[in-house]
Amino acid sequence: KAGVTQTPRYLIKTRGQQVTLSCSPISGHRSVSWYQQTPGQGLQFLFEYFSETQRNKGNFPGRFSGRQFSNSRSEMNVSTLELGDSALYLCASSFRGASPHSDTDTQYFGPGTRLTVL
Amino acid sequence: QKEVEQNSGPLSVPEGAIASLNCTYSDRGSQSFFWYRQYSGKSPELIMFIYSNGDKEDGRFTAQLNKASQYVSLLIRDSQPSDSATYLCAVKGGTSYGKLTFGQGTILTVHP
Numbered sequence: 001k002a003g004v005t006q007t008p009r010y011l012i013k014t015r016g017q018q019v020t021l022s023c024s025p026i027s028g029h030r031s032v033s034w035y036q037q038t039p040g041q042g043l044q045f046l047f048e049y050f051s052e053t054q055r056n057k058g059n060f061p062g063r064f065s066g067r068q069f070s071n072s073r074s075e076m077n078v079s080t081l082e083l084g085d086s087a088l089y090l091c092a093s094s095f096r097g098a099s100p101h102s103d104t105d106t107q108y109f110g111p112g113t114r115l116t117v118l
Numbered sequence: 119q120k121e122v123e124q125n126s127g128p129l130s131v132p133e134g135a136i137a138s139l140n141c142t143y144s145d146r147g148s149q150s151f152f153w154y155r156q157y158s159g160k161s162p163e164l165i166m167f168i169y170s171n172g173d174k175e176d177g178r179f180t181a182q183l184n185k186a187s188q189y190v191s192l193l194i195r196d197s198q199p200s201d202s203a204t205y206l207c208a209v210k211g212g213t214s215y216g217k218l219t220f221g222q223g224t225i226l227t228v229h230p
Contacts (some may be wrong), residue, residue, distance in 0.1 A: 031215075031216050032216075033216040033217065033218070035218075042220055042221075042222045042223065043162070043206065043208075043218075043220040044220075045217045045218065045219070048215050048216025048217060049216075050215065050216065055215040055216060056214060056215040056216055056217050058217070088161075090161055090162070092218075094216070105150055105210065106152070106164060106167050107152075107164075107216075107218060108164060109154075109161040109162045109163070109164075110161060111160070111161050112161045
C-alpha cells in the first residue's frame with residue numbers, strides 16, 4: 001500500500017497570507033490527524049477528522065482550520081500567517097482513530113509540509 | 119507537569135549495547151502507547167505500540183508498559199549506528215479521538 005502523502009512538501013509564505021496544505025491518507029484509512037512540529041514545542045495536535053467530521057481539536061487559534069472530503073483526503077488551512085506558524089506540518093492517518101485497544105488506532109505519518117513564514 | 123515526559127538526552131551508547139529510553143505520562147486514563155523514531159529532516163516512523171501491561175518484543179526492540187507506575191519504556195538491543203535518531207513517546211487517551219500526545223523526544227546516538 002502507498003503511504004500517507006502530503007503536498008506541497010515545502011512552502012514559503014509571507015506574514016498575513018493564507019496557506020492550504022493537503023493530505024491523502026493510506027488507502028482504506030478514514031481518520032486523519034494533523035500535527036504541528038516546532039523545535040521549541042515539539043509535536044502538537046491540531047485536529048482530527050473522521051468521515052468528514054472534526055471529532056477532536058487541539059489548543060490552536062481559529063486561524064487553523066481543516067476539512068475532510070468523502071474520499072478521506074484532508075486539507076488544513078492557516079489564515080493570516082504569523083512568523084510563529086513556521087513549522088513542519090504533519091498529517092497522520094489511521095483506520096479508525098477511536099478504538100483504544102486495536103492496531104486500527106495506530107497512526108502513520110506522512111512526510112510533512114515544511115512551511116516557512118517570512 | 120508535562121503530560122508526557124521522556125528521559126532527558128541526548129543518550130549516547132556504543133554499537134552493540136542496549137539503549138534504554140523511558141517515558142512517563144500523567145493521564146491515568148491513557149490506553150495506547152506508541153514509540154516513533156524520527157531521523158533528522160524526516161517524519162516520525164512507527165516502531166512499536168503497546169496496550170497491555172508487560173513486555174512486547176519485536177526484533178531488537180522491546181516495549182515495556184507499567185500502567186500502575188504510568189511508565190513506558192523502549193529497549194533497543196544490539197544498537198546500531200543506523201538507530202541514531204530522535205525517539206518519540208506518544209500516548210493516546212481512552213476517549214481522545216485521533217489525538218496523540220507526544221513527549222519532547224530523546225536523541226539517541228550510537229557510536230561505532
